[in-house]
Amino acid sequence: MTRVLTTHVGSLPRSQDVVDFIFAREREEPYDAAAFDACMTMAVSDTVKKQxxxxxxxxxxxxxxxxxxxxxxxxxxSGFSGDSPRNAPADLKMFPSFLQRIADSGGTPQYVRPMCTGEVRSKGQDELQKDIANLKSAMTEHGISRGFMNAASPGVISLFLQNDYYKSREAYLAALADAMKEEYETIVAAGLDLQLDCPDLALSRHMLFTDLSDEEFVNVAQMHVDALNHALSDVPQDRVRVHICWGNYEGPHLCDIPMSKMFDTLMATKSRYVLFETSNPRHGHEWSVFRDRKADIPEDKVLVPGVVDTTTNFVEHPELVAQRLKRFTDIVGTKRVIAGSDCGFGTFAGFGAVDPAIAYAKLAVLSEGAASVPGE
Structure with missing residues (x-):
């Protein structure tokens, strides 16, 4: 009997030792490189064990x-320097007192966002190879057979590290796709699944493209998908996961473009697994989009709905998790549904709305709820 498997979006809370090392590097402060590597190896082992x-x-x-x-x-x-302009999501701008409250509480992470000021080229795969080695070692140590590694999509890079070098957005996306192609292929060649994080396909609508109509934005998003699919041209589709989201933050989300308008864009990605939000109050109803468009879901697609919210410290009841999953298994069957989270629990190092211990409690009820969904 096939049961519903479990996963999540990728990022998880870091320990304080990890955060201290990362920010020392971020601020270009002196740090012990060997100690940094040893800390990351130990932390990944601990993170895998907790999962x-x-x-x-x-x-x-x-x-x-x-x-x-x-x-x-x-x-x-290479090719990045200076700083990119910060632009708050449009929904937060609608409520300036709430936006100020977030800023005053330290809820806005401070980290470098340089612009693209030169040709984008890889500095080599050393850091990636260390990440791969740490994950594979931890999986072996703890008896885990299947793992995935996140990578930024060309579109999300263009969202946060804006272009001040290439002649057009299309040219910048093409350069990013060419540069990231090796990273994607390296992850898959190592025996891991590849996850592409693509909030540019939804979040950027109310961050960077507020002056466009929804229809015009969909055309931009398709341009992003075309660049991504080019970068994935030599990667087997059945090893690829794509995550779409509207921003991993507590807020009104009144400006989110609906899933109904992004459905075709998401399905056009060269991926077997599509991860999306369906737990938070703004998108919990959108399971019905998949029901109503069942005939338009490619047969090779596996749905990975978020069945726990990553912006609240409420721990969902496992029966609610099972109910959310059953909506999707009723549409495409148990074999084509995997239980996931809305977003990551540690999107930025050292910042996260959910307490680290509660994050793992949420993953535990995700698994408990998934286990109670009837198999096939």
Whole structure:
């Protein structure tokens, strides 16, 4: 009998030792490189063990060594310098007192976001190879057979590290796709699944493209997908996961473009697994989009709905998790559904709305709820 497998979006809370090392590097302060590497190795082992203990089948390294899921590329690729303009999401701008409250509480992470000011080229795969080695070693140590590693999509890089060098957005995306291609292929060649983080396909609508109509934004998003698919041209589709989201933050989210308008874009990605939000109050109803468009879901797609929210310290009841999953297994069957989280629990190093211990409690109820969904 096939049961519903479990995974999550990728990033997990880092220990304080890890955070201290990452920010020392981020601020270009002196640090012991050998001690940094040893700390990351130990932390990844601990992170994988915690995922196993929580019942997670398909694990990650928690993005332990990365400052964030997108801006880490500035450390691994040339062509970035200076600083990119900060732009708050449009929904937060609608409520300036709430935006100020977030800023005053320290809820806005401070890290470097350089612009693209030169040709984007890889500095080599050394840091990536260390991440791969740490994850594979931890999986072997703890008896885990399947893992995935996150990588930034060309589109999300262009969202956070904006272009001040290439003649057009299309040219910048093409350069990023060419540069990131080797990273994607290296992850898959190592025996890991590849996850592409693509909030540019939804979040950027109310961050960077607020002056466009929804229809115009969909055209931009398709351009991003075309660049991504080019970068994945030599990667087997069945090894690829794509995650779309509207921003991993507590807020009104009144400006989020609906899933109904991004459905075709998401399905057009060269991926077998599609991860998306369906737990938070703004997107919990959108399971019905998949029901109503069942005929338009390619037969090779596996749905990975988020069944726990990553912006609240409420721990969902396992029966609620099972109910959320059953909506999707009723559409495509148990074999084509994997239980996931809405977003990551440690999107930025040292910052996260959810307490680290509660994050793993959420993963445990994710697994408990998934186990109660009837198999096939």
């Amino acid at each position: 196993k203990d929580a019942g997670i089948d398909i694990v990650s390294d928690g993005e332990t060594s990365k400052i964030s899921y997108a801006t880490y590329v500035k450390d691994r690729y």
